Amino acid sequence: MSSFTDAQIEDALENLPGWSQEGEAIVKSYEFSTFDAAIAFINRAAGPITEMDHHPEWTNVYNRVDIRLSSHDVGGVTDRDVRLAKVIERVADAS
Numbered sequence: 001m002s003s004f005t006d007a008q009i010e011d012a013l014e015n016l017p018g019w020s021q022e023g024e025a026i027v028k029s030y031e032f033s034t035f036d037a038a039i040a041f042i043n044r045a046a047g048p049i050t051e052m053d054h055h056p057e058w059t060n061v062y063n064r065v066d067i068r069l070s071s072h073d074v075g076g077v078t079d080r081d082v083r084l085a086k087v088i089e090r091v092a093d094a095s
């Protein structure tokens, strides 16, 4: 699968509020009320991530989880990242 063009990424981000393009990736920072809520979100996301076999780069600082999605095999954003972002959005909405 080849990388999305900037125009394709822009189109995809229209349905992903809060996500933006950063170089070869799409990114979003999620803020929760507490550290525990941030970790619970990570734990809830782990199942669907495993099922997709596509993995985020993410960091947690206290109540924040910063997520960066890119397809390492092609060095850019693909449909797999967009689908993963949608799954992560669903998990965050339920948090």
Ligand code: H2B
Residues within 6 Å of the ligand: 053, 054, 055, 056, 069, 070, 071, 072, 073, 074
């Ligand atoms: N995650 C991400 N973000 N990019 C990849 O290229 C990738 C991955 N490759 N998870 C997957 C695993 C690959 O190693 C397996 C074989 O599908």
